[in-house]
Amino acid sequence: MSSSPTRLFTFAAPSRFYGLAGALTPWFWVVAIALSVVGLYIGFFVAPTDATQGDAYRIIFIHVPAAWVSMVLYMAMAFWAGIGWAFKARLASMVARAIAPTGAMFTFVALWSGAFWGKPTWGTWWVWDARLTSYLILLFLYLGYIALVEAIDDTRRADNAGALVALVGAINVPIIYFSVKWWNTLHQGATISATAAPKMASTMLTAMLLMTLACWAYAFAVVLTRTRAIILERERHADWVATLAREGNKQ
């Protein structure tokens, strides 16, 4: 491979990625905080009270972004785990592992806020319909992936076993997405779709999209920080880490 520093795969080297991620992380924090302040302001002070649900609907501004991000994060985790497995790409496997806790966190937040939304609007915290059940399985897939990779001491074998589970489990994401179409569910259908106008007021939509972008910026910031930690843990004995440590824990 060429040694040109501008090639695409330059940042596939953990040492390069470590520096890049460190430089980007503060900006993702700034964006996450700024967008969530604006998004929550619009969501709580500009968007009107819903005619049928009253103010209970305002849970949407955390519920839907968390659910969206958790599902896309799962696909990203499975993708990078698969790349790491197929091409023996160390960094890809590390990124997959770094994504898992954040994905599980967002899945839990979406489940929790969903229960707190279901109680006042449906009269129940939980129901075993197709959407809720398949989405609960997403949480178990995340936790199963984390438990599996942490249980295997050999790093490479753990990454490969995790990749297998992550890839098989990826079938669940389209099932979650289409569950409200394929089955009769208490959970409502899609509010936003690529083929039809959104079925909600534009201020509500704006707040929801801003909160989604805020959650993305948050996810990038946390996953990059965790990836940097994993890189150091695994490359402890590499020269560049020793140099970094000698410089006095500056980063």
Add this chain to the structure above:
Amino acid sequence: MNWNSAAEFFAMGGYGLYVWGSYAVAAAFMLVEPVLAVLRHRRALHAASAAE
């Protein structure tokens, strides 16, 4: 403006428990997770310098 007073804002039209119950848990997780990630990074740096 949707609210005439702070009390009205916190009451959320009678849905305060549900709205704030959702956001409180989300906020708690999203404050704790970054702290854990930063601590893990810091621990890894210390371990690397200890291995020196």
